[in-house]
Amino acid sequence: MSQASIQQQNDHRKKLISIIMNKGSGHRTPEAEPIHELLVNYFTKHGFDVQLHLAEQPHDLTRMTQKAVAQHQQRSGVIVAAGGDGTLNTVAQILLHGSIPMGIIPLGTFNYVARALDIPLAPLDAAHVIVQGIQSAIHVGCVNQYIYLNNASIGLYPRMIEQREQDNSRFGRFRAVAMLSGFAVLMREHQKLKLKLSVDGQIEPIESPLVFFGNNQLQLQDFKLELAECAAQGKLAAVAITEVTRFQMLTLIARLQLGTFEQAPEVTAFCAEQIRIDSKARQMKVAIDGEIIQVKTPLHFSVAQDALLVIIPEHKAQLKK
Template identity: 30%
Template sequence: MPCRHVMDYGHFDVTGWQLPCKGPFPMNLSSAAILLLCNPHSRRGDQAARTVRAVFEEHGREVIEAQPEGREDMARLIERHRERVGTVAIAGGDGTLNAAAEALARTGLTLGIIPGGTANDLARTLGLPLTPAAAARVIVSGRARRVDLGCVNGHAFFNAAHVGLGVEVAKRLNGQAKGRWGALAYAKGLWQALRASQPFTVELRYQGRRQRRRAIEVGVGNGCFYGGGVRIAADAAIDDGGLDVYSLGPRGFWRLLALVPVLHQGEQRRAGIWALRTPALELRTRRPRPVVADGEFLTRTPAHFTVRPGAVSIWVPDDGAGPRP
């Protein structure tokens, strides 16, 4: 039977959401086989896979290794092996993890993260080590933690979704740019996107209310970070059952540039930027606009956002470590 979940968000009271009970897992995860999925296109995927496999085998774990050919193949492989494994270890970045999110929620398999991308924002949220060997040791000796999934028009995401400026940054972050600049590619993409930003009108519908605003960016966060360490909100959490939302209005280029340090710390309200926390949200624009989540182009507006509390279980350090700055 599902557990009742009650929360207080200050100016919003949110009650009655349902969380899965944290009962026993269907198999002994400390001895179950591990499905190791590697993104061959990630910056460190291939080398990481060899290191990780060695750690798993040192701990006596059976390893089934595969290389997905695309987003759809990721889900197919998880479904195919669901009866044979207890953990799905994924070597790749946030986009690769996004491709597995729905299948992980559906199968109930526990996710192990081997950070291999440029931003690694989900790993940052969970306080995971970034080196392959250390991340693999978390999977064989850590604890399983349940986290929420955000959902936009039926597409799951872990970190954050964007309409506007975030989409323009994503357009500039191709594999070549990431390979050449690494994490600096996000700063370079943001600089270019700020100079080219165009305002649009958006209607935000939430909890029976409507807000019509002029914006260059709307961000909707399920986790704590996006864009290689930018906080979606100073007090955001990936297991609080809520979405952290902000709408950034049009400003001159230099005023926008001056806001970057404030946005990086998630202090939108301190800078007079409209923000709220809500369990559900709908965004409407005059014409369909792309929606990016976890760095992937997933859908277009109108966009309906919800939260699925406790939808996925992930291996995290057993030392109580929280998000890394």
Template identity: 25%
Template sequence: MQICALLNKDGGTLKTIDVEEFARDIEQKFRAHDHEIEVSIIAGDQLIDTLAQLAENNECDVVLAGGGDGTISAAAQYCWQNTKTLGVIPAGTMNLFARSLGIPLNLDDAIDALADASKKQVDIATANDELFLHQLSVGLHPKIVKMRDQEQHQSRFQKIYGSIRAALTTFSRPPRYQIDVKIDGESAREHLSLIAVSNNKYGRGHMPYADFPQQGELGIYTARPLSTQANLKLASDLILGTWDANPDLKERTAQKVTVSFPDGKKHPEVTIDGELVEDQKRFEIQIHPKALSVLAPPPPQPFNLFG
């Protein structure tokens, strides 16, 4: 494979390591697997221009992206539009798409796995024709992100700690929205404090992300306004992966979903793949089965006691 690696030195955990040494390690490991690779270390404000330049490189068929959620989403959008393969280096805060693909979260282990990975087709979703890999979220989660991002965080752990503090504040004063939801052609107005539309249903037994995004359907998760105690229980269940046993979280599936806000004065708090979205009050969301090529390691082999 001909691989173009882009490392956003301003994004995710790459801000906290020796990026040049990491780049050399990537080159060594991929070349040991007979891949041709060129690694570029870029600043965050160079990302879009660098991706645009790759469109002129017909020999590059894999874009290996390292950085936070914004870096991965931008690289995925580019790969989808230009029929290239995406490789995900898990250098973000939660790395939910990397988890879905079975990529180890340790950077060294991730590079080992990616160097030996194969190409697979996975689902993506779009909101108003913009790609997302994980989910569009309204209410509780965006409010937490907005409060967290008002502070500066120098490390992944500081960012997680900031998220916890923001969550505790949000759960005590949860947002409330009248939301028009249209699911596969059926419309309803719902009073909610949370709605998330995900690229495939959440897997069970872990935090919310798809086990492997190849089921060809959106997951829709909603919760009405709850007390602080009930919100804390819901948050705990989401983190622990026991959310499917929580009666306050409703799960549905669909191919197409429209989410809109009838209140003309109240501006909704929305995130797409963890990034805040402003000045939009209507989202047309749909699934695109197996539309994106990715590098994914083989699934772990089950342990056989008898060999």
């Protein structure tokens, strides 16, 4: 047998790690080494056969993940999503209900998914979790054919994201820019949506500028919402607000800080198994994990419980038992 054949056979015995990363992330280490090179070297040193998939454009992520899944059909290993929560969502959409676990290297602005799972934000520390961690199944929110790991919303929130992306392109991708941009949108006049909600079969007509669904318990806790417990139980956690003035909006923002948001008369909270939203519009803009998607109505919201395998720290797995 030739040396090349022996090497190929040895590589095939190794566990396969496929890294899915948006090239536009542009993250570098303090030593100016590109993150993807750092990760490839780290996993290689730990005995893995590493395949790197660098997407030139965000829409390439789906195709690359599908290619990686095909490679993993004959070999055990992990598909690693390296990027922000939007990248994680794209990879998770392909891995949903499958047997291939997803590893997470958080490279975004807020990194709610990683933080909720106690995955370190430093790339090499997160890589260590992928090498030494435990597989665990997590809940995933669903709206029609799409999933959300953090949240999905209609109305104001999609507008906030659109404005945030415009401001990010001007001022840079910083938390302060995102927060100030969102605040500016909230202070404008808003058109209310005329909707019909079916909450576990009970019809509730509503006029609202914002309906928000949260799946990430940590994010809901950051918003000081009691609905965090609802999400932890694998149910739909949602809030809707009525049409409000600028002063009422300021009051609601203050209530968020005080932890009394859900008690405001302008707020309706839902904890349900299924929610359907009907609208006269044939499709609606839905913000899904920070990305804007046009989704045909009616919108069907649900939770797929224990639907996605992820690699989490061993101590986090012990807490879940």
